Amino acid sequence: MFDALSERLRRTLGSLTGRGRISEADVETAMREVRLALLEADVNFKVVKDFTARVRERAIGADVLASLNAGQQVVKIVNEELTALLSGGDRTLHLAGNPAVIALVGLQGSGKTTTAAKLARHIVKIGRRPLLVAADPYRPAAIEQLMTLGASLDLPVFSAPAGTPVPEIGRLGIAYARHEVRDTVILDTAGRLTVDEVLMAEVTELMRAVQPVETLLVVDAMVGQEAVSVAQAFAAAVPLTGLVLTKIDGDARGGAALSISAVTGLPVKFLGTGEKTDALEPFHPDRLAGRILGMGDVLTLIERAQGAFDATQAEKAAAKIQSGSFSLEDMLDQLQQVKKMGPLGQVMEMIPGLGGMARQAQDSVDRGDLGRTEAIIRSMTPGERRDPAILNGSRRRRIASGSGTSIVEVNRLVKQFAEMQKLMKQLRGGRRLPGLFGR
Amino acid sequence: MFWRRRPTEPDQPAEEGGVSDAAIEAQLEAEFAEAEEARTTAQAGGETPRPTDGEPADGDLVAGVARSRGGFMARLQGLLGRGDPTAATWEEVEETLIAGDVGAALALEVVERARRRRDGAGPTAAVREELTALLVDREPGWAPHRAGPDAPAIILVVGVNGTGKTTTIGKLAFRYRAEGQTVLLAAGDTFRAAAIEQLRAWGERAGAPIVAHGPGADPAAVVYDAVDAAVARRVDVLIVDTAGRLHTKSNLMDELAKMRRVIDRRLPGAAPEVLFVLDATTGQNGLAQAKAFHESTGLTGIILTKLDSTAKGGIVFAIERALGVPVCFVGVGEKVGDLLPFDATAFVGALFG
The missing domain is CATH 1.20.120.140 (SRP54, nucleotide-binding domain)
Structure with missing residues (x-):
């Protein structure tokens, strides 16, 4: 499929x-x-x-x-x-007004509260002072959730006493922002179904009260055919300016974004790529196009690889290969760099032609072999890592039980490493470093 | 409308029988009355026959599902109601299934099979029967498994982020409390900010105590304590909340498998129910989700939430066929009474108007 x-x-x-x-x-x-x-x-x-x-x-x-x-x-x-x-529409995040108001709207569970925190972090990074405003009085503990996220970012969160009408919460939030000299307000609203006329009227009124410069519809990347009618209903109720596509770190293709952009002309402004507050990325149309087609996302892969691979460390490794002193310790470093790029299956998904293999690879390599290799190396003494030749039967037995693997697996790693060293010796003489997991 | 009217049964919804706690009864009654009123208002203008007050729960499912899909159903009804459909009409039928998130490949397959039928049942019945045949056979009146009269039933609730796990647990707790059972909740979502508070709020409303550790605690340890507490306090039902997780994150899926293993070790033979909560607005990715969760925890049932939206939940057909795991409940609203037993005939019927 x-x-x-x-x-x-x-x-x-x-x-x-x-x-x-x-x-x-x-x-x-x-x-x-x-x-x-x-x-x-x-x-x-x-x-x-x-x-x-x-x-x-x-x-x-x-x-x-x-x-x-x-x-x-x-x-x-x-x-x-x-x-x-x-590519249609304007993808920049506008921050006019004092304070500039960004409102997040969407269905229940699309990720508004998490996105609010991520946006706040992004806003801080560009040198502004955001205030988070909790305008979801319905879901139990929604306000606490925003409070906790705000505290983790060291940012203030405004909430009104229970029973305050929602449009009033917005007005009070803006007044509070002015009082506290905050230049940006991020408004987290309650999730609502488009068929719920009362709540849709409420969000219309709220937007009228706060006059946001950006009203972003938060959409789950896993949403199916209903994406269009949901977006149309929200667009009819509030002046939408763009989309945030969340949970794109799963394996959903994200066709919802295409549907909505095609029908409403709204641009995608951000992607939510994880559960942590730093997992918000700018949107690149060509990359999502490739993902929808299953053609791989080479650019993202390259960028992520560049971000994860420490250039100086890579050079050091290359130098060691040159000199023939590449040890198991260096291999461990390399493994860690590979891991930093994200789950291997996810990485492979981005490589054209490997999409189909990605899941199997994730099973066999990502959680199995890489982790085991790491455990085995970590169970060795520094001396053993530098010189695997000293590994006799008793040491191998100790390593196997220490790493929770078997002697067979330890033997296999030692043998593979020896072969790799042999290969490196052949390659010495100016050629590129071979991929360590590409055997 | 295509579904057959169910024979009228006694006036009270089944949930309200055998209530021991007067306060809960009063609250449930109020909730039901409110929901019923909303339905009446919503449907006052339509020509659709609507369930009379006090009709049993699966009638409510039809109403809940039907509430918002007048256009969809009218269209399909118009299509299927005609005599011999031409090729173009079959194509439109296929599109209608695709629009309901049944999936392109499966929609094509169902329509093809319906077209080939020569039993004179007519296109309407043919497509409906082919769709129903994709669903798992299930016994009416799903109840969680208990290892013995004194052993608690254990329900582990799993799913991706934002499908409505905690809300569903609140509704489940209410349901079992209303049946006069004792319920214990376990706050297994130690990751998301304020998830424990959210569960606690539900527990207080439902009259169910909660076992919780601090934020960031090992969820398997929460489960361990909760199982012990459930046995010690002789509760009837233990419901375990878990953090939402994307099915592609193998470390988080392993964590879930560990929670399941802790239950099996702490209470051998408990055979916990593992319920997968699926958002009805989910598209084709729902199948990949269900498969991954099934692999790591062994699903025994599905709860389809947010069916009161404009979504149809058509991905359920592909999931039930692939995994043989039945949908046992559907969520059709935000009130505590808005969790209804799944009825295959009603579901398929409502999907088709």
């Missing part, structure tokens, strides 16, 4: 390179696959219909570039159209 679209098209269209033009029959075949891929990614079926019609028009009779086959050419067109759709 999660086959990458490009892979699918390659299979159905075969290698049509050199034929010069894409035929109408090719396009029909391709569009069936595109339709399925988009629907599996939870793109709204009406949006899919319009979208495939547009791509069909562009693709029929299009010249196939010399370097591509017909399947790749179709993917290229699809990717361009997707990116164009996701």
Whole structure:
């Protein structure tokens, strides 16, 4: 089901390179696959219909570039159209007004409160002084949740006494912000269903009272076909300025964002990529387009790799390989760097062509082998790490029981390491460092 | 409307039988009255037959599900009500299923099978029957398993972030309290800010004590203490809350598996119920979620929440078929009484108008 679209098209269209033009029959075949891929990614079926019609028009009779086959050419067109759709609107976060008011609205459980804290942290980073305002008097402990998050960020949180009407909470919050000289107000509202007329009227009134410069709809990346009607209902009730797509760190393709952007023209402004308050990232249309198509997210991977890999450490490792003194200790460092990039399955998902393997890889490598290798090395003495040759039977037995593994596994690691050292010796002489997990 | 009207049964909803605690009874009654009133108002303008007051709970499910999908149902009704559907109509039927999050591949399969049928049942019945056939056979009146008359029933509630686990636990606690059972809650979500307070608030409203450690504590240790406390206090039902977690995070899924193991070790043979809470607005990702949670904890049931929204919860068909795990409850509102037993016929019927 999660086959990458490009892979699918390659299979159905075969290698049509050199034929010069894409035929109408090719396009029909391709569009069936595109339709399925988009629907599996939870793109709204009406949006899919319009979208495939547009791509069909562009693709029929299009010249196939010399370097591509017909399947790749179709993917290229699809990717361009997707990116164009996701690129609409203004993605900057506006902070006009004193205080500038940012309001978060959405369904229950979409992640508004967590996003409020993440935004506050982002706002601090750009040199402003945010105030969090808790305007959800309904869900038990919602205010406490925001208070706790605010305290962890060392930021003030405003809440009104129980029974205060919601629009009044907004007004009081702004007054409090002025009094405390806070230049930005982040308003966390209650989750509400679009069919709940009373609560929808309430949020309309609240927005009228606080006049936000940004009203962001918080949308769960896992939402299905309903995304469009939800967004339309909120857009009708409040002046939306953009979306925050949350829980994108799961494996949902996030077609909801495409549906909403296509129908409402609203831009995605941020992505929620984790549970911690620093997991908020700017949105890149091309990357989400690739993710929806299952084509991999190479740019994000590269960025994450750059962020995680310590350049000086990598150089040190390379130097050690050069000199032949690369030890198990250095290998442990390398493993840790790989781990910093995130779950290996998630990393592989971003590499084109590996999407399908990602889950298996996560099972076998991520939680199994990497962790075990680390445990084994950690159970060695510094001397053993530097010179595995001294590992006799009794030491290996101690390491196996110390790391909760078996002697067989210890033996395998030692053997693999020896092979790796051999390989490194061969590579010495200016060539690049081989991937340690790529064997 | 396509669902058959259920025979009218005694006036009181089943939940209110055998109540021992007068306060809870009063509150439940008030909640039901309020919910009923809301329904009456919402449906006053429609032509749909609505359940009369006091109709049993599965009638409420129909109402709850139907509340907001007039357009959807009217459309499908119009489509399926016609005589011999042309090819274009079948395509529209397929689209309607896709719009309900049934999934493109499954929708196509169901429609294809319905088209091939030659039993003269007609398209309406054919598609409905094919959909119903995807669902697991289930016994009516789901009740959590108890190892013995003195052993507590243990319910572990799991799911991704924001599906409504804690709210559902509050409703479950109310339900069992209203049946006269004693309930103990375990605050196994030690991660999310104020999750323990949220559960405590529900516990106070339902009259169920809570076992909690501090924020950041090992959830398995909470479970350990809660199981011991449940046995010592001879409670009837222990409900364990867990932190929401994305199914792709293997370390968090391992943590969940450990909580399950602690129950099995502390109370061998307890056979806890592991209920997966699924948000009805979830799209195709719901299947991947359910599979991952099933793998790590062995699901025994599903609770489909937020069915009072505009969402249809069609992903349930794919999940039940793939895992053989039945939906046992649906959440249709924010009130404590808005947790209803799942009824397959009513669910499929409501989906189709």
